[in-house]
Amino acid sequence: MKAKLSTAVLGLSALLGSTAMAQDNTLTINSFGGAYEEAHRNCVITPFEEATGATVNVVTAYSADAFAQLRAQKDAPQFDVIHFSGGQEIVAADEGLLSPIDAAALSNAGDLYDFAKANLSEGEGPAYSIAAIGLVYNSEAITTAPTKWTDLMNPDYAEHLVLTDISNGYGMLGFLMLNQVQGGDLNNIQPGLDAVGQLLDAGALIVSTSPEIQQEFAQNDAWIAPYASDYAYTLRNAGLPTRFTQGEEGTPASFITANLVAGRPNTELALEFIDLTISADAQACFAEALRYTPTNSQTELAEDVAADVAYGEEAVAGLLRFDPTVIEANRSTWVEEWNKAIAQ
Amino acid sequence: MNDRTENLLLALPGVLLLALAFFMPIAQMLALSFSGPEGLTLQPFARFLSDSYYLGILWRTVRLSLLITAICAAIGFPLAYIMTKVGPRLRLWLVVMVILPLMTSVVVRTFGWMVLLSRSGLVPELLRDWGFVGRNFALMQTETAIVIGMVQVLLPFMTLSILGVLTRMDGRLEEAARTMGCSFLQTIRTVVLPLALPGIVAGSLLCFTLSASSFVTPNLLGGTRIQVLAASIYRSVTATPDWPFAAAQAVILFAGILLVLIPYIKLTGSKHG
Numbered sequence: 088m089k090a091k092l093s094t095a096v097l098g099l100s101a102l103l104g105s106t107a108m109a110q111d112n113t114l115t116i117n118s119f120g121g122a123y124e125e126a127h128r129n130c131v132i133t134p135f136e137e138a139t140g141a142t143v144n145v146v147t148a149y150s151a152d153a154f155a156q157l158r159a160q161k162d163a164p165q166f167d168v169i170h171f172s173g174g175q176e177i178v179a180a181d182e183g184l185l186s187p188i189d190a191a192a193l194s195n196a197g198d199l200y201d202f203a204k205a206n207l208s209e210g211e212g213p214a215y216s217i218a219a220i221g222l223v224y225n226s227e228a229i230t231t232a233p234t235k236w237t238d239l240m241n242p243d244y245a246e247h248l249v250l251t252d253i254s255n256g257y258g259m260l261g262f263l264m265l266n267q268v269q270g271g272d273l274n275n276i277q278p279g280l281d282a283v284g285q286l287l288d289a290g291a292l293i294v295s296t297s298p299e300i301q302q303e304f305a306q307n308d309a310w311i312a313p314y315a316s317d318y319a320y321t322l323r324n325a326g327l328p329t330r331f332t333q334g335e336e337g338t339p340a341s342f343i344t345a346n347l348v349a350g351r352p353n354t355e356l357a358l359e360f361i362d363l364t365i366s367a368d369a370q371a372c373f374a375e376a377l378r379y380t381p382t383n384s385q386t387e388l389a390e391d392v393a394a395d396v397a398y399g400e401e402a403v404a405g406l407l408r409f410d411p412t413v414i415e416a417n418r419s420t421w422v423e424e425w426n427k428a429i430a431q
Numbered sequence: 432m433n434d435r436t437e438n439l440l441l442a443l444p445g446v447l448l449l450a451l452a453f454f455m456p457i458a459q460m461l462a463l464s465f466s467g468p469e470g471l472t473l474q475p476f477a478r479f480l481s482d483s484y485y486l487g488i489l490w491r492t493v494r495l496s497l498l499i500t501a502i503c504a505a506i507g508f509p510l511a512y513i514m515t516k517v518g519p520r521l522r523l524w525l526v527v528m529v530i531l532p533l534m535t536s537v538v539v540r541t542f543g544w545m546v547l548l549s550r551s552g553l554v555p556e557l558l559r560d561w562g563f564v565g566r567n568f569a570l571m572q573t574e575t576a577i578v579i580g581m582v583q584v585l586l587p588f589m590t591l592s593i594l595g596v597l598t599r600m601d602g603r604l605e606e607a608a609r610t611m612g613c614s615f616l617q618t619i620r621t622v623v624l625p626l627a628l629p630g631i632v633a634g635s636l637l638c639f640t641l642s643a644s645s646f647v648t649p650n651l652l653g654g655t656r657i658q659v660l661a662a663s664i665y666r667s668v669t670a671t672p673d674w675p676f677a678a679a680q681a682v683i684l685f686a687g688i689l690l691v692l693i694p695y696i697k698l699t700g701s702k703h704g
Contacts, residue, residue: 252655254670292572293655307550307571419671426666427484431656 114167114353114360115144117153123377130372135363141356150175157184157348164348167357168364172218172343173256174411179346180210186349188212193362195383200403203342203365203382212346215364216379219340219397219406220260221333223319224311225304236268236334239313240282245289247310249303252295253425260339261313262425263409268336273413276421280428293429301325315341316396320378331378331395333405338397340406343379380406457685464678475679485663489683492660495574495649496642499581500589503638504631506582507589511630512623514590515597526594529587537584541648544580545571548652572654580652581642588641589634596630597623636695640688660684 116132118124124147132143146166148156154175157166161184171179179185188207190196196204196213203214222233228247233239239248251258266272266279287293292309294300297318303309304327319331345364347357363369370381374388380396380403381388388398397403465471479485514525532540547553548570558564570576600623608618624631646661653659658666660680667677 254666287656295655302545302549306546306552419673422666422671426658429656430484430487430658 111353112139112141112356113144114141114356115146115165116168116360117146117148117166117170119149119170119172120147126373126376130369130376131360131364134369135360138363139356139359143360154179158182164350166348167351167353168360169346169348170343171346172341174342174414176211176344176346177206177411178415180206183210184349185210185212186347186351186354188347188358188361192358193365195362195365195367198367198383198385199365200382200384202406202408210346210349212344212361213365214342214344214382216343216370216373217340217382217397217406218257218315218317218343219331219333219338219380220257220264220313220315221331221338222311223300223314223316223322223329223331225309225328226330227328228308228310232330232332233311234332234335236264236313236336238334239265239286239311242289244311245286245291247308248286248291249300249309249312250283250286250291250293251300251312251314252293252429253422255295255297256341257297257315257318258295259414260341260409263414264334264337264339265313268334273409273417276424280424283425284428287429297321301327304329316380317378320395333397333402335405337407338402338405340380340397340408342408460678460681463675464682466675475676476683478676479679479683485680488658488660488663489687491574491657492643492684493687495577495581495659496639499578499585499642500635500638502578502582503585503589504635507586507634508593508624508627508631511590511593511597511627512619514594515600529590532583533587538647538651540584541580541651544576544583544652548576548579571652572656574653574657576652577649577657577659580648581645584645584648585638585641588637589631592634592637593627593630596627600626632695632698636692639691643688644684 118127118132124145128145132145135141136143146153150171150173153166153169154171157164157169157179160166164184169179169185176185187210190204190207193213196207199213203217205211207213222236222238224233225247226232229244233241238244251261253259253262262279262283263273263276265282266276269278269282271278292303292307294303297314300309300312300314300318301322303312304322305325316331319329322329345361347354347361351357365383367381367383367385367387370383370386371388373379374381374386374392374396378392378395380398382403384400388396393399397406464475465473467474479489510525510529514522517525545552548555550569550571552570555564555568555570559568570579604622604626605618608622609615613621644661645659646665649657649659650662650665653662661684664677664680664684667673667680
């Protein structure tokens with residue numbers, strides 16, 4: 088079954104790649120579709136094509152799918168630059184699918200915060216934007232802004248709280264943070280499960296996708312949800328009075344990385360592309376369009392944009408990353424425990 | 432070429448299609464459900480049957496399906512009976528009304544219910560205004576919501592099955608029963624219901640199998656906390672990626688539905704053909 092799928096993917100990518108192999112001035116990358124891909128084109132892809140005269144082929148594939156393709160293409164990789172949002176670069180680098188990057192080869196690397204370029208030499212590409220997980224709240228219903236993760240336990244919010252299922256990436260990070268402030272850690276998620284059980288008994292709701300969060304805020308009197316900064320902005324664009332705030336205890340971050348694929352001929356051009364991706368201008372453009380947190384310390388943001396993201400040294404210092412490899416290793420066990428904890 | 436080979440040739444495209452699109456995937460699913468890291472194993476089944484959480488999901492699925500089927504029959508039979516009694520024009524309109532919902536997707540209808548049943552939706556608002564329920568009453572993400580939604584989705588199948596049988600019934604049978612001194616209800620009970628039984632059985636079968644294996648409506652109306660088997664299978668495939676366990680659950684659902692089918696077929700097959 089899986090073998091069949093990977094052959095199909097191989098065949099497809101061979102088709103896509105055959106043209107790329109022929110020309111030296113072409114890059115193949117993946118992007119995440121929808122509004123993200125649109126911003127990606129405006130902020131990085133089009134400027135890059137104009138600056139270098141190169142052509143960029145974009146394959147729409149989410150992180151997990153892109154990683155599956157990368158694995159399947161181990162012997163004949165088709166992507167030059169691959170973008171991940173779920174920590175796949177750690178595993179991919181481990182498996183030797185990604186090529187180590189010399190920081191000196193990137194003119195903008197010096198401006199990146201340290202955490203965004205921690206493992207370049209291992210093959211984990213730089214993080215060019217971050218989805219920060221904090222508290223998304225309705226500023227009309229909640230007049231005094233929440234400041235801490237423990238505010239989620241506030242009985243006043245109980246019936247207006249929306250939690251996200253941990254099958255959702257952001258939901259997972261929000262839950263792990265709640266677990267941490269309740270005294271748990273990655274080896275013990277029971278405190279988090281107990282807290283979720285309490286919240287549900289008090290009247291909280293669980294949804295499993297982002298659009299459902301919007302629905303709850305729009306129609307069902309939801310006031311507060313632990314979720315990502317970019318989504319608070321999406322909700323505001325839909326006409327809802329939502330704001331984003333970071334919890335004092337820390338801000339779990341989902342890193343979006345640009346990685347150099349190993350075994351491709353066009354390394355120079357691919358590095359140029361990654362360099363442009365991490366530039367202050369591109370990051371400002373991403374923050375402007377989607378409210379992702381920049382990782383380049385030189386990024387200049389307008390005040391209204393800065394208010395929606397983790398901006399500046401101090402805000403960024405609070406970012407923390409739950410080890411994606413541990414999450415991956417425990418995912419199925421956790422999901423099952425979670426299912427049992429929330430079942431009615 | 433004799434008749435038999437001709438018939439076989441004619442049946443060939445259908446048989447091939449079935450083999451490709453039905454038997455092969457089912458066989459693959461079966462194989463997958465018994466596959467473990469060291470060859471054949473019963474571990475996924477053991478895990479399902481020894482865990483009260485999964486047994487609870489199975490029981491909920493069966494319970495809700497039976498309830499939905501019973502409600503559909505209770506509404507569908509009178510509706511079909513009335514349809515046979517009215518004039519041809521009105522009957523046409525009634526049939527159109529029953530079939531019309533089938534023209535829109537189940538997802539769209541489910542979203543309609545989500546709007547109606549949500550916290551600030553029409554139904555809870557009305558109930559609150561009339562003082563039947565408290566401020567925090569919600570219908571969304573409850574089993575009631577699943578039942579309401581599923582009944583609306585499946586009612587046409589039940590009604591049309593019963594209607595098909597009732598239209599073939601001789602009206603004079605009822606007249607005869609009435610002249611013999613039966614009241615209206617006695618006539619229904621002793622004459623119409625027994626004759627309509629094959630239709631009710633066929634409709635119930637359709638309703639039960641469709642609701643036991645339904646995924647979209649229970650998932651959207653019941654939410655993640657109220658799991659039914661189909662949704663649990665989906666989660667095992669996508670969230671935990673545990674395919675053998677998902678396959679085992681699918682096999683259990685499949686077997687469960689077969690178990691329900693057998694007595695039904697035994698019950699009706701010989702008598703009514």
